[in-house]
Amino acid sequence: MHASGSPAPRSDVPLVVAGWVAIVAPLVAIALKLPTGGWLLVGMVFSFPIWLLGYAAVITAAVSMLRRRGALRAPGHRTRAIIWAWLTSVAVMVVGFTVVDGGDTSESVASTLGLVVGQTGSGSPMNDISNGVAALAAIAWLGGWLALVVEWMIAVARRRAEAPRVAPPIIGR
Numbered sequence: 001m002h003a004s005g006s007p008a009p010r011s012d013v014p015l016v017v018a019g020w021v022a023i024v025a026p027l028v029a030i031a032l033k034l035p036t037g038g039w040l041l042v043g044m045v046f047s048f049p050i051w052l053l054g055y056a057a058v059i060t061a062a063v064s065m066l067r068r069r070g071a072l073r074a075p076g077h078r079t080r081a082i083i084w085a086w087l088t089s090v091a092v093m094v095v096g097f098t099v100v101d102g103g104d105t106s107e108s109v110a111s112t113l114g115l116v117v118g119q120t121g122s123g124s125p126m127n128d129i130s131n132g133v134a135a136l137a138a139i140a141w142l143g144g145w146l147a148l149v150v151e152w153m154i155a156v157a158r159r160r161a162e163a164p165r166v167a168p169p170i171i172g173r
Contacts, residue, residue, distance in 0.1 A: 015078055018085040019065035022058050022148070025089035029096030036110045036120075038101040058088070058145065061152035071155035080151050088144030094137035098130045 033041060044051060064070035065081055072081040100111045110120035111130040119126035 012073070014082055015065050015073065018082040018089075019062040021089045022062040022065075022085040025092050026055055026058065029092045032093060032096035032112050033099065033101070035112050035115055036101050040099065040101040054145065057149045061085070061148050064152055064155065071159050072152055074155055074159070076158075077151055077155045081148065081155075084144050084148035084151055086144075088141055088148055091137045091141035091144055095134050095141055098134040098137065100127050100131050100134065 061072065061081070062085065064072040065085065067073075072078065096112070098111050098113045100109060100114070102109045109122045109127060110124075111127070111134070113130045113133075114120045114124060114126045117126055121127075
């Protein structure tokens with residue numbers, strides 16, 4: 001409490017940062033994947049509508065964290081929204097950095113991590129390590145994404161349930 005007796009104002013900085021990171025992280029993940037782009041990126045192009053819907057869900061939840069009266073700014077949702085946004089954001093970037101993408105030849109099989117450490121190709125032990133990390137990160141990414149979207153849906157539903165009625169109830173039913 002402040003000296004005036006009013007509660008200390010809560011800081012919205014962690015929430016705003018988490019919201020912006022959730023918006024930018026998928027784009028960074030794609031940029032991290034570009035150096036070793038192969039058939040995986042081609043597949044992403046053909047399944048673009050699915051990826052776009054998932055990204056739209058993240059943007060919708062993140063905007064709910066960024067708006068002054070957003071649903072995820074409510075005290076019961078703030079902390080969880082920050083956790084889920086960071087989990088999905090960090091995990092998607094780890095996936096982009098570590099997922100192994102195959103090309104037309106065995107020498108083109110690599111992840112960006114493999115390129116950084118200088119070990120690429122189908123026989124590289126770095127591919128196994130990179131694939132393992134990518135698999136764990138993919139689970140965290142999808143879990144964080146799902147939890148963030150569900151958290152947003154619950155917050156919106158609660159806000160609508162708490163909204164005051166505009167018209168009086170009909171008498172005589």
